[in-house]
Amino acid sequence: MLVFAHRGASGYAPENTLAAMDKAIELGSKAIELDVHCVEGELVVFHDRRLEGKSTGHGLIHLSTKADLDKISVGGQPIPSLWDVLARINTVAQGDCTVNIELKGVGCVAPFVAMYPRVLNELGFSNQQLLISSFNHLYLSQVKQHLPQVLIAPLLGGIPLDLAQVVTDLQAYSLHLDVAFISQAIVDDAHRRNAKVYVYTVDNSDDIQTLKAMGVDGIFSNYPDKAIVAATLPLT
Numbered sequence: 696m697l698v699f700a701h702r703g704a705s706g707y708a709p710e711n712t713l714a715a716m717d718k719a720i721e722l723g724s725k726a727i728e729l730d731v732h733c734v735e736g737e738l739v740v741f742h743d744r745r746l747e748g749k750s751t752g753h754g755l756i757h758l759s760t761k762a763d764l765d766k767i768s769v770g771g772q773p774i775p776s777l778w779d780v781l782a783r784i785n786t787v788a789q790g791d792c793t794v795n796i797e798l799k800g801v802g803c804v805a806p807f808v809a810m811y812p813r814v815l816n817e818l819g820f821s822n823q824q825l826l827i828s829s830f831n832h833l834y835l836s837q838v839k840q841h842l843p844q845v846l847i848a849p850l851l852g853g854i855p856l857d858l859a860q861v862v863t864d865l866q867a868y869s870l871h872l873d874v875a876f877i878s879q880a881i882v883d884d885a886h887r888r889n890a891k892v893y894v895y896t897v898d899n900s901d902d903i904q905t906l907k908a909m910g911v912d913g914i915f916s917n918y919p920d921k922a923i924v925a926a927t928l929p930l931t
């Protein structure tokens with residue numbers, strides 16, 4: 696079972712910061728998930744659509760400026776650019792870490808499509824090391840149209856009537872499901888369509904055992920070290 700450090704090792708360090716990425720790798724993570732918004736054409740790593748709550752800033756992130764972000768702290772850490780985070784992960788993990796980039800914000804697609812070739816050529820990532828997910832399936836279809844080689848992953852917050860049909864529609868590599876709505880029917884349907892099934896957000900070992908028994912391929916955890924241990928326990 697693949698364990699993604701959710702927003703980095705967000706149980707131990709401020710989420711989506713360089714510190715959370717460093718901690719994830721230190722804990723042995725071979726996969727990291729992070730969230731992306733666009734600020735003045737640049738992709739930055741942050742979860743919420745608004746700055747207040749998780750940072751010292753205020754207002755909608757996509758209407759802020761890079762100068763605003765420079766003054767903002769997330770638990771004492773800066774809001775990093777996607778470029779800096781990817782560079783850091785591939786350097787520290789020496790190329791041995793998959794990154795799931797979740798496109799969240801307004802205007803993310805064009806800067807992502809422009810940046811992608813440089814991520815391969817200048818940072819040394821492979822296509823297989825990068826997985827692009829979103830709840831916004833239109834974003835994924837646009838990414839796939841411009842970059843057919845990219846691995847994409849639709850996120851679902853529930854179970855649709857047509858189960859995993861979106862996997863076929865988008866030629867997705869994996870389907871990312873909410874642990875609160877997981878069902879054997881959608882796991883099996885995704886597998887029939889040759890997609891992996893990754894489930895968020897899973898921190899409890901009894902949930903991990905249940906998902907393993909269902910044949911789930913991976914999970915997102917805020918405590919990746921504990922999840923890695925729980926995921927290797929034999930089924931009872």
Ligand code: G3P
Nearest residue numbers: 728730797828871895915
């Ligand atoms: O990508 C899995 C999970 O991160 C999706 O939900 O809200 O935590 O970004 P959220």
Ligand code: MG
Nearest residue numbers: 728729730797
């Ligand atoms: Mg996310």
